Amino acid sequence: MNTENILAADAAPLLEVRDLEVAFRSSTGLVPAVRKASLTLYPGQSLAVVGESGSGKSTLASAVIGLLPGTGRVTGGSIVFDGQDITRADARVYQALRGSDIGLVPQDPMSNLNPVWSIGFQVKEALRANGLAGVADARLDALAAAEKGEGRPTGGRIDVDEQVALLLEDAGLPDAARRARQYPHEFSGGMRQRALIAIGLAARPKLLIADEPTSALDVTVQRRILDHLGEQIHTLGTAMLFITHDLGLAAERAEHIVVMHRGRVVESGPSIEVLQDPRHPYTQRLVKAAPSLASRRIQTAHAAGIQVSEDELGVHEIAADVDEVLRVEHLTKVFDVRGAKGEAKTLTAVDDVTFGVRRATTTALVGESGSGKSTVANIILNLLDPTSGKVFHNGVDLSTLGAKELFALRRIMQPVFQNPYGSLDPMFSIFRVVEEPLRVHRVGTRKEREARVAELLDLVSLPRSVMRRYPNELSGGQRQRVAIARALALKPEIIVLDEAVSALDVLVQAQVLRLLTDLQSELGLTYLFITHDLAVVRQIADDVVVMEHGRLVEAGPSDDLFAHPQRDYTRELINAVPGASIPLYGEETRG
Structure with a gap:
């Protein structure tokens, strides 16, 4: 009898949530966050809960593991885990369940790892908390023993440092024994996420809750981590509750999908069924908005010889002879690495990069x-000096400009940064945030500036009433609209968008991308769009420049590059787009 059969033989649900209601206490009374939500998860099954921010998906998961924030509490319904009703279980019961029976991989790896503790120490803490420090893999031993009919063993002994290294190695970290001695700031985002996966699976739980575990990662890193996580939970027979806002990713990684909207479950069913034939209007909107699936639709249409409309693509026909508004030539940037010696003393972030950006088009980097793409953007914005090479604007070498000319250049070239939560001053009102560039460049009187701010908010589809509010009172999508309004304040020619939509839900992302396309058509803007998400690139870019390890590996018109990628690296990026392997509604299912 193998591992899968042991799990399949138990037909009882591992997790049953029935008519769950969760509310948060406020000064005006109870505010409902989850309303009559139900789901069922079986041992070894993977289930994805999908929805935008505020839909209640993370609150539902927090209720299951007993970690509701602040004043949140379960006000109705039931949660039954492994036959035990834990709806109103006390702290002692949850303490026994967490880690050993229910594991968690949280969303943000930087804020969920302690910066003053080594990675190995934090994995050890998870083992100690569950009484497994120095104990060989007890759950796998149990499964192996059950196959031989020997009952549950006590588990062999193992050196705890070796145990930590094995767990990190299992999570896909190379050179795990050395890495265990390092600190979170020495890890990349992908490595931190692997460390959290090692901690989440340290006690070999029956259920793993993965809350947006890869939302901040590159598509290739995301795919490798989710592939590895999938292999691990399959080997252990662990069930997974996967929280995400990307329907394409959910359909690719989970057998079953539950769609939440405003605290309610609006649709539920097998992944392919929900993806191919969504019944609820909200699910239909999610399918339409998911960049991964939109990219797939465009690819499918082109393969069938169908011309995709400008409205669906978001890009427009560009004449071949359009002039270049920006050009970088032989751009190189070398950083000194503090404390390093020999060859490691320098890091070449950008290595001899040359490309052009055509006027009133979108070029995706x-x-x-x-890979060096943000370093290139910072050099173009004159926030970093190149080690060698030049940047030209309308044929003028920016390195020849004096301080006065460079100040004037700021009006022409404006940035929109990645994180709408970090790029707006929390002490400034929205009016002051948007007005600041006008004030710095001494544009207009106070009354004229106020009129311009109102006009800009109209332009990005925000009500004028937000003017007196502060960034913390706005959603992520609204904040990014404010950042775009600020970038437009000085009527620039060029906007450099550095991962400007990567932190947003798919529905908000779709709205912001549509807004950018409309503004480009209306104002003749040129965009340099820095991103790792080729699904988004497929929708909006006219030209694509691909970088790897500081070097330019491929460049060309978007359609050509997606239809006929020349380099393996580009093909890997395209193939890593989630949902690319899933047949859409009306397509034949591939075997």
Whole structure:
């Protein structure tokens, strides 16, 4: 009898949530966050809960593991885990369940790892908390023993440092024994996420809750981590509750999908069924908005010889002879690495990069984290000096400009940064945030500036009433609209968008991308779009420049590059787009 049969033989649900209601206490009374939500998860099954921010998906998961924030509490319904009703279980019961029976991989790896503790120490803490430090893999031993009919063993002994290294190695970290001695700031985002997976699976739980575990990662890193996580939970027979806002990713990684909207479950069913034939209007909107699936639709249409409309693509026909508004030539940037010796003393972040950006078009600069794309953007924005090479604007070498000319250049070239939570001053009102560039450049009187701010908020589809509010009172999508309004304040020619939609839900992301396309058509803007997400690139870019390890590996018109990628690296980026392997509604299912 094998591992799968042991799990399959138990037909009882591992987790049953019935008519769950969760509310948060406020000064005006109870505010409902989850309303009459139900789901069922079986041993070894993977189930994805999908929805935008505020839909209640993370609150539902927090209720299951007994970690509701602040004043949140379960006000109705039931949660039954492994036959035990834990709806109103006390702290002692949850303490026994967490880690050993229910594991958690949280969303943000930087804020969920303690910066002053080594990675190995934090994995050890998870083992100690569950009484497994120095105990060989007890759950796998149990499964092996059950196959031989020997009952549950006590588990052999193992050196705890070796145990930590094995767990990190299992999570896909190379050179795990050395890595265990390092600290979170020495890890990349992908490595931190692997460390959290090692901690989440340290006690070999029956259920793993993965809350947006890869939302901040590159598509290739995301695919490797989810592939590895999938292999691990399959080997252990662990069930997974996967929280995400990307329907394409959910359909690719989970057998069953539950769609939540405003605290309610609006649709539920097998992944392919929900993806191919969504019944609820909200699910239909999610399918339409998911960049991964939109990219797939465009690819399918082109393969069938169908011309996709400008409205669906978001890009427009560009004449071949359009002039270049920006050009970088032989751009190189070398950083000194503090404390390093020999060859490691310098890091070449950008290595002899040359490309042009055509006027009133969108050029996407793509690549994984560390490929040098943001460094190129910062050099173009004159926030970094190149080690060698030149940047030209309308044929003028920017290195020849004096301080006065460079100040004037700021009006022409504006940035929109990645994180709408970090790029707006929390002490400034929205009016002051948007007005600041006008004030710095001494544009207009106070009354004229106020009129311009109101006009800009109209332009990005925000009500004028937000003017007196502060960033913390706005959603992520609204904040990013404010950042775009600020970038437009000085009527620039060029906007450099550095991962400007990667932190947003798919529905909000779709709205912001549509807004950018409309503004480009209306104002003749030129965009340099820095991103790692080729699904988004497929929708909006006219030209694509691909970077790897600081070097330009491929460049060309978007359609050509997606239809006929020349390099293996580009093909890997395209193939890593979630949902690319899933047949859409009306397509034949592939075997």
